[in-house]
Amino acid sequence: MRKGSNITRKSLINDKYPKQAQQNQFKIFILHQNVQSIGNAIDQLQSVIRDVPKENELNVICGTEYWKTKDQLKNYGIDGCCLASYYCRDINEHGGSAIYVRNGISCKENPNS
Secondary structure, three states, X not given: XXXXXXXXXXXXXXXXXXXXXXXXXXOOOEEEEEOOOHHHHHHHXXXXXXXXXXXXXXXXXXXXXXXXXXXXXXXXXXXXEEEEEEEOOOOOOOOOEEEEEEOOOOOOOOOOO
């Protein structure tokens, strides 16, 4: 892009693919939280999620430091969401991450990551 140009990347995409740009315009709200043992923090996390204004409803909730095994993590759900992806350490008891996605939102895990 030329120096001093006020054309943004978004407007270039919209000009090149106007139909796709109109169809794909939506807002996505993501919350990331280091929960440091979800067993101790699930109620507090649910409360934070409930307090988000409806117009900013969370679509994706990412948590780190869950401190759970794969089997244990599946027992901790977030109301209105499904567990879309997770990582748990096999050896150490701490660490881990999980991604919850709002029910009704289609997603799939990237097998190459």
